[in-house]
Amino acid sequence: MLSHSSYMLTAVAALLVTCHALCKCPGIPELPSVPGLPGKDGLKGQPHLPDSLDAELHNVLVNLKHRLSRLEGVLALNGKIREVGDKILASNGKEVDFASALESCEEAGGTLATPMNEEENNAILGIVKQYNRYAYLGIKEGENSGQFKYINGAPLNYTKWHQYEPNGKGTEKCVEMYTDGSWNDKKCDLYCLTICEF
Template sequence: MPSLQLFHKFLGVTLLLLPYCAQGKPARVFPMPGFRAEKEVSQAYLPGACSYQCRFPSVAGNEMEDIVLQLEERISKLEGVLRLQGKITTSGRKIFATNGKTADFQATVKTCQEAGGCIASPRNADENAAILYFVKQNNKYAYLGIKESLIPGKFQFLNGAELSYTNWYSHEPTGKGEEECVEMYTDGTWNDKKCNQNRLVVCQF
C-alpha cells in the first residue's frame, strides 16, 4: 500500500532527525489511528519493508479508508513542517534528510540503515540538488552512496548498479584504487576520496 510505504519513509526520517531536533527535550509521540508497532525498528530495517509487525484492526472498507486518509493528512502536515524548517528535501518520491552530524563512510551507511533508509545516492541532477541543499546549509562535504568497483577508476552504486548520472569535478576521479569513496563538494560536484574522513551524514528514504 503506497500510504504505508510513505509512513515508513517518514518514520525513518523521524528516527534520523529525533536526536537532531529534540535538543535534550523528551519527544512527543503522536499515535497514528489504527496503527500499533509490536516492537522497535530493527537495525536491518529496509525502506518500504516492515521489519516490525504492523497490525491494523479488522474494519469495514469505509472505516479503513478513513484511517488511511487521516494517516495521509498527518504525513502531509509533517512533510510541510519539515520542509519549512529545512529538515528535509524531496525529489520525486525520495526524501533526503540529515542529522547535522559528520561520520566516516561506514558509519554514515550504518546511521542511515538504522534510520530505515540508505546513504544518499543521487541518480539525476534534481536529486543531486536535493543533497546539495544540506551540503551548502552545513558548509560540509557529504559522502554519497557510490564506491569504486573492482576496476580502478570505475564507480558504481553500493548495490553494484552502474552510474547513469555523474557530476564529477573537473578531471576527477583521480584516485584509481587509492580513493574508493565519493564526496560531494559545496558546489554539487563530486570527488573521489578515502573512506576514513568525516563527512556530513545525508540519508535518503
C-alpha cells in the same frame, strides 16, 4: 512507481494490522480476530477484512496520510528535509566515516543520498551548502579501479565529477560532494556530512 508517502502508508497500515493482531495497543481499540491475519489463531486461510473493518482502516489511512503530509510540510519549512521527485532527503548534521554514515541512514530506514540526475544532485547540494560541509554520496568504487557504482551495485547513470576526478586509482573508494555540487573520490575512513534519502 509508488511515492514515498505511499510506502510510508503501506508500512503504517501493516504496522497497525500487526499491532492489533499481536498485541493490545494503548489508546487504540482492539480489532476483532480476522481469519488469515496473525493473532491468537495464527495464519489460517486467505487474508480478508470485514467491510466495516476495511472502511475503518481506510479512514485511519486517510487520516495518517493527512498527518504525514502536514509533518513533511513542517519539516520542509524548517529546512529539516528536502523533497525531490519521490525522494526525501535529510541530514542529522553529523560528520562521520562512510560506514557510519551508511549505517545511520539504514537504521533510519533509508540509505545514503544518491543523485540519479541533476535535480537530485542539486537537492543534495542544498543540504551540503546549508551545513557548509562536504557529504558522502551512496556511491563506491567497484572491484575495477576507477569504476564507480551505486552502493546497491548498479552502474552509475549520472555523474558530476569535479575536474580531473576521480583520481584515487583504487586508493579512494568512496565519493563525496563538494560545496559546488561536484564529486570527488575520497578515502572512506575520513569524516563527511551524513545525508540520507528515503
